[in-house]
Every structure is written in structure tokens, then in C-alpha cells.
Amino acid sequence: MIRETTLRSRVFDVTLLVVLLLIAFLCILPLWYTLAVSLSEKSAAAAGKVWLWPVGFNFNSYQQIIGDRSFFNSFWISIQRVVLGATITFVVTTMMAYPLSRSPREFRMRNAFMWILVFTLLFNGGLIPWYMTVKAIGLYDTIWALVLGGGVPVFNVILIVNYFRNLPKELDEAALVDGAGPWRMLITIYVPLAVPVLATVTLFTIVYHWNEFFHGLVLTSGQDHYPLQTLIQQFVVVIDASNMTEDQYKRMNELSNQTLNAAKIFIAMLPVLIVYPFLQRFFIHGITLGSVKE
Amino acid sequence: MRNRSFIKHYYIMLLPGMVWLLFISIIPMFGIAIAFQDFNPGQGIWKSTWIGLENFEYMFSLNDTKTIFFNTVYIAVMKIAGNLIVPLVFAIMLNELRLMVIKRWVQTIVYLPHFLSWVILSGILLDVFSYTGPVNGLLNIVGIEPVLFFARADLFPFIVVGSDVWKEFGFNTIIYLAALTGISPSLYEAASIDGATRMRRIWHVTLPGLRTTIVLLAVLSLGNVLNAGFDQIFNLYNPLLYSTGDIIDTWVYREGLLNMQYGLATAVGLLKSVVSFVLIIVSYLLASKFANYRIF
Numbered sequence: 187m188i189r190e191t192t193l194r195s196r197v198f199d200v201t202l203l204v205v206l207l208l209i210a211f212l213c214i215l216p217l218w219y220t221l222a223v224s225l226s227e228k229s230a231a232a233a234g235k236v237w238l239w240p241v242g243f244n245f246n247s248y249q250q251i252i253g254d255r256s257f258f259n260s261f262w263i264s265i266q267r268v269v270l271g272a273t274i275t276f277v278v279t280t281m282m283a284y285p286l287s288r289s290p291r292e293f294r295m296r297n298a299f300m301w302i303l304v305f306t307l308l309f310n311g312g313l314i315p316w317y318m319t320v321k322a323i324g325l326y327d328t329i330w331a332l333v334l335g336g337g338v339p340v341f342n343v344i345l346i347v348n349y350f351r352n353l354p355k356e357l358d359e360a361a362l363v364d365g366a367g368p369w370r371m372l373i374t375i376y377v378p379l380a381v382p383v384l385a386t387v388t389l390f391t392i393v394y395h396w397n398e399f400f401h402g403l404v405l406t407s408g409q410d411h412y413p414l415q416t417l418i419q420q421f422v423v424v425i426d427a428s429n430m431t432e433d434q435y436k437r438m439n440e441l442s443n444q445t446l447n448a449a450k451i452f453i454a455m456l457p458v459l460i461v462y463p464f465l466q467r468f469f470i471h472g473i474t475l476g477s478v479k480e
Numbered sequence: 481m482r483n484r485s486f487i488k489h490y491y492i493m494l495l496p497g498m499v500w501l502l503f504i505s506i507i508p509m510f511g512i513a514i515a516f517q518d519f520n521p522g523q524g525i526w527k528s529t530w531i532g533l534e535n536f537e538y539m540f541s542l543n544d545t546k547t548i549f550f551n552t553v554y555i556a557v558m559k560i561a562g563n564l565i566v567p568l569v570f571a572i573m574l575n576e577l578r579l580m581v582i583k584r585w586v587q588t589i590v591y592l593p594h595f596l597s598w599v600i601l602s603g604i605l606l607d608v609f610s611y612t613g614p615v616n617g618l619l620n621i622v623g624i625e626p627v628l629f630f631a632r633a634d635l636f637p638f639i640v641v642g643s644d645v646w647k648e649f650g651f652n653t654i655i656y657l658a659a660l661t662g663i664s665p666s667l668y669e670a671a672s673i674d675g676a677t678r679m680r681r682i683w684h685v686t687l688p689g690l691r692t693t694i695v696l697l698a699v700l701s702l703g704n705v706l707n708a709g710f711d712q713i714f715n716l717y718n719p720l721l722y723s724t725g726d727i728i729d730t731w732v733y734r735e736g737l738l739n740m741q742y743g744l745a746t747a748v749g750l751l752k753s754v755v756s757f758v759l760i761i762v763s764y765l766l767a768s769k770f771a772n773y774r775i776f
Contacts, residue, residue: 198678202576209570210589213650216604217592219614223607234612282497285490293490299498300776306505309757312749313729314736315511316504318525323503337504338497344776368489397597400711404737415599422603423715444607451603458595465595466588 217455224248224448231444247449256409257450260417263329264396267413271333271395276388279343284372286343287350300347307340317404331405332413336398342387349383350376385468389461396457414454422447515747521740535747544731545748552727555637555708560701562645563652568694570649571656572686576678590650602715605643606630630716633724640713640725656693663689696771703760706752728752 218238223231227242235241251257286303290296310316325331353376361371377384402416409417515535517528539545570590577583593601609615609629616626629635663686671681710729717725728748736745767773 195678198576199578202573203579203582206573206577206582206586210586213590213593213646216601216608217596219608220604232612234614234617237614237617278497278500281493285493288490293487299494302498302506303501304775306501308760309509310505310753311508311511312746312753313732314742314746314749315508315514317737318511318514319503319508334500334504338501340501343497347776368486368493372493393595397595397599399597399599400714415597418603419599419715423599423606447603448607451600455596455600459592462592462595463588466591 220448220455221452224445224452226445228443228445231448247445248453250446251449251453256417257414257453259410260412260414261453263332263411264414266329267332268392268395270329272388272391274333275339275342275391276384279339279346279387280372280377280384282338282343283346283350284368284376287347303340303343306338307344320405326405327407327411332395332398332401335401335405336394339387339391339394342391345383345387346380349380353379382468389465389468392461393458393465418450418454422450512746512750514742515750517743519742519746521742531743535743536751539744539747539751544726547723548726548728548731548748551637551724552706552708552729555640555713555727556705558637558641559644559708560698560704562641563648564694564698564701566645566649567652568656568690571653571660571690572682574653574657575660575686576682587650587653590653592650593647594651596647598709598711598715601643601647602712605639605716609639630718631720633721636717636721636725640709640716643716644709644712655697656690659690659693660686692771696767696773699763699766699770700773702763702766703756705759706756 215238219236222238222240223236224247225240225243225245226236227244228246230236230241285293286296286300288296311319320326320331320335325335357375357379358371361375366374397415399413399415399419402411402413403419406412406416409420412420511525513525514528516530516532517525518531518534519525519528574583574586577586607613611626611628615629620626627635629639667685667689668681671685676684706728708727708729710727710733713725713727714730714733717730729752732745732749732752735741736749764773764775
């Protein structure tokens with residue numbers, strides 16, 4: 187790095203630092219504001235008196251949530267969904283990636299399967315046919331609709347395939363000479379070596395399943411089966427779709443229970459905030475592995 | 481040589497994924513037939529009457545269709561531009577920052593919004609931009625009357641694009657930062673020996689070094705011209721905003737699933753799928769031609 191101590195360069199550095207810190211603050215400010223609202227007095231929040239610090243600090247809204255059966259029910263559904271979804275996706279996509287990473291000489295149908303995968307990545311039937319198929323095969327209103335309804339994450343499979351193909355061929359040959367079959371090869375050699383990319387796609391799967399709300403909305407029969415994001419969507423975000431005037435909109439705004447909503451939002455955010463520091467370590471490495479190729 | 485019996489195991493490994501793919505992705509492709517039918521859910525796809533292109537003719541006669549196609553492309557193109565330029569500028573600024581500890585902190589913070597759902601962020605945005613929210617509070621200080629942001633159709637596209645860029649710019653920076661590590665430090669040294677100021681070094685070394693990445697990202701984003709972001713708009717809009725905020729995906733959801741216009745909604749969805757498919761193919765061809773990009 188070039189060391190420079192000219193005044194001009196110093197001014198540049200300081201300005202840069204200030205701008206970047208400002209941008210970073212802008213990214214967490216709305217989240218911080220939500221936390222402040224959730225800890226405030228209801229009336230203060232409704233009057234718009236809360237800025238960055240709670241006004242009339244209290245835990246009322248959090249206590250209210252503790253007594254809310256449907257909130258915990260949805261939280262539990264979301265956890266089930268994340269655990270099942272991440273496990274199944276991990277096993278299925280890794281298993282798919284191994285044969286697809288073989289050269290066409292070893293596995294002649296490899297390219298045919300690869301093209302089917304890429305085709306489903308590029309083209310889809312659209313919302314209505316998807317909805318009707320999922321309903322027709324009997325997933326509607328089961329946890330499996332949430333776990334499997336999103337379909338195979340084909341892009342993850344491709345990332346893993348690319349990673350597998352870049353592993354040294356010598357490993358493969360050595361294992362083969364030692365008499366390892368394809369399952370042994372996958373489980374004891376490929377999976378341990380592909381930890382960076384597997385961790386990345388698994389963490390993205392976890393975030394996807396935690397954040398996804400639409401399948402809960404259209405593939406379940408109601409509140410008792412909603413995952414957390416759908417529940418929040420229904421009670422915090424949805425605005426009655428009947429014809430509305432500006433005045434009605436304004437009044438509704440005033441009636442909504444801001445502190446309670448903010449608390450719900452914050453709790454739904456919490457798992458991501460907690461796993462985020464662990465997650466960050468992996469994904470930068472993992473993403474660039476998949477997207478930037480030599 | 482490899483044992484021939486391996487092939488059998490390869491098929492077994494592929495089986496669960498292919499069955500899943502078949503049911504969730506491939507079978508729905510045949511459901512496209514609904515677009516050419518006067519679909520009746522009671523009779524199902526086998527017995528409903530075929531009506532040829534009637535759904536498509538009706539679609540093109542609707543005013544809604546023009547609005548949603550325009551809105552979709554308008555919002556998507558603005559998002560693509562914002563999501564290319566803002567991360568680029570931000571990555572260059574981060575690259576110039578010499579305090580490594582602060583650099584890491586800033587990075588950690590700006591990546592965060594990417595991992596939060598639009599449900600959560602919409603809840604926050606609706607609150608922040610509400611009548612009594614902090615944005616109106618700030619406007620009040622500078623003497624501007626409170627604005628009902630989510631009742632103003634003219635402002636909605638800007639809120640959508642702005643909040644999307646806000647959510648994603650940090651994350652989109654990662655690719656640029658990866659590309660920046662590939663620029664040789666000797667280029668910077670040579671430039672500074674030649675007397676280039678820091679701005680000049682950014683202009684003559686950093687930007688040319690990122691050129692391939694910028695072109696690649698721009699070309700690949702072509703496939704997203706009809707994806708304006710369902711999750712975001714669905715959670716932010718309301719009937720007052722349909723004129724500028726309704727996009728293909730939200731319209732298909734309302735007309736198809738809520739108003740049960742299956743045939744029409746499938747026809748609109750199909751048009752979107754086909755156009756997107758063509759655009760993605762074109763963008764991949766361009767990317768492989770100009771940047772040697774291949775997905776596998």
C-alpha cells in the first residue's frame with residue numbers, strides 16, 4: 187500500500203471515513219428505531235415521539251407476546267420448517283451434485299440431467315399451475331408444503347457441482363484404488379472437502395426458510411398453520427384491500443398498535459441477528475467461490 | 481477403470497432430487513395448458529374447454545395489462561441500475577478506506593439488511609414512513625407538511641427502488657470487492673509515481689480493473705427485467721398504489737388466486753415466463769461471449 191501524508195490525502199481519508207460510517211448507520215437505524223418503538227409507551231409511539239430512544243421504557247408489548255398462543259405456534263412451525271427444510275435440502279442437493287460432477291465419460295447421462303436442471307432454472311409454469319400442482323399432490327396444509335413447496339434450489343446444486351469438479355482428481359483416483367464406492371467417496375471425501383460451499387448454501391437455505399412468507403399464505407388453510415413470517419405479514423403489513431380513501435388510510439395508521447407490532451417484528455428478526463455473526467464468516471468466501479471463477 | 485456398477489448408484493443419488501423437481505417444477509409446466517382453456521376448476525385440466533388464444537386476446541385488450549407491464553419494467557430497470565451503480569461506488573469507497581478494523585465493521589453492518597425478509601422490512605418501512613413516523617418528523621423540522629407516503633402513487637416507485645437498493649447494496653458489493661482484490665498493487669504504485677492523485681488512481685486504475693465485472697453483472701441482470709420483486713411490493717402496496725405499483729406478479733396473484741381468473745392469470749404468467757426465458761438465454765449468451773462466463 188502506498189503511504190501518503192499530504193494534506194489532500196488526509197482530507198480524503200477523513201471524508202471517506204465519515205461518509206462510510208454514515209452509510210453504515212443508515213443501514214441499522216431503521217432496525218434500531220423498531221427496537222426503540224417496541225420498548226416505548228403505546229401513546230408516545232402513536233404520537234410519533236419516539237426517535238432513537240424508548241419513551242416511557244417498558245416491556246409491556248413483549249409481555250403481551252408471551253401470552254400470545256398463536257405467535258408461539260407460528261414460531262414453532264417456522265422452526266420445524268427451517269430444521270426439516272435445511273436438512274432435506276442439504277441431503278438431496280449434495281446427493282444430486284455428486285453424480286452431476288462426474289465427467290460425461292464416467293456418467294453418460296450427466297449432461298442430459300444437467301440440462302433438465304438448467305431448464306427448470308430458466309423457465310417455470312408460473313404461479314397458478316404451480317399452486318394447482320402442489321394442491322393436487324396433497325401437500326396443501328401440511329408442513330411439507332412449506333418444506334418442499336419452494337422446489338429444488340437448482341442454483342445451489344450447480345454451485346456444489348462446480349465446487350466438486352474443482353477438487354483434485356488425484357484424490358478421487360486414490361480413493362478408487364483403495365476400493366471406495368460412490369457413497370463412501372461422497373460422504374468421506376467430497377463432503378468434508380466442500381465444507382465452505384456446503385455451509386454457505388445451507389445457511390442460505392436456513393435464511394430462506396425462515397424468511398419465506400408466501401407459501402404459508404397460499405398453501406395453508408389459516409392462522410393455525412402459518413409460519414411466523416406469514417403471521418406477521420397478516421397482522422402487521424396487510425392493509426384491508428377494500429376500497430379505501432386517504433382519510434381511512436390515515437385513521438388506520440393511527441389505530442394500529444405500533445409498539446406490539448414493532449415487538450413482533452423485532453422477535454422475528456432476532457434469530458437472524460443471532461446467527462448472523464456466525465453466518466457472515468462463511469458466506470463471503472462461499473459466494474465468491476461460486477460466482478467468480480478463474 | 482471405474483466400476484460399471486457405479487452408474488446404478490448415480491441414478492439412486494439423483495432420484496430424490498429429480499422426483500422433487502418433477503413434482504414442483506416440471507409438472508407445473510404442463511399446467512400452462514390452462515392459459516389456452518376456459519378453465520373450470522370443477523372439471524379440471526382434462527375436461528375444461530379449449531379456447532385457443534382467447535385469453536391472450538382478452539389480455540391484450542385490458543388496460544390493466546399495459547399498466548402492469550409498464551410498472552414492472554419501469555421498477556425493474558430502475559432497480560437494476562441502482563443495484564449496479566450504488567454497490568460499485570460503495571465498493572470503491574470501501575477499497576480506499578485504510579482502517580481495516582472499521583472497514584470490517586462497516587461491511588458487517590451493510591450486509592445485514594440482505595438477510596432480513598421483506599415482511600419484516602416492510603413492517604419497519606411502513607412505520608418509518610408513516611404519518612407520525614420519523615421521516616415525517618424530519619420533514620416537519622425543515623418545515624415540510626407531513627406526507628402520506630403510502631397513499632401517494634407518484635412516490636411509490638421511488639420508495640420501492642430506494643428501499644431495495646438500501647437492502648441489497650451491501651451484499652451486492654461482495655462481488656466487486658472480490659474483483660478489486662484481483663487488481664495488481666503495482667498498478668497503483670506506478671500511477672502514484674507518475675503523480676496521479678487518489679481520484680485519478682480510482683479513475684484510471686480501479687474502474688478499468690472492474691470493467692469486466694461491471695459488464696458481466698449488467699449483462700446478467702438483463703434476465704431480471706420482468707422481475708420487479710413480488711415479496712417487496714406485495715408487502716408494501718395497497719389499493720391506492722395500484723396505478724404505479726401493481727406489477728405482473730402481484731396482479732397474477734390477485735386475479736388468479738383471489739379472483740379465480742385462472743385462464744387469464746396463467747396466460748399473463750406464461751407471457752412473463754417466456755419473455756424472461758428469452759432474456760435470460762440472451763444474457764447468458766452475451767455473458768459467455770464477452771466475459772467467458774459459464775454457469776457450469
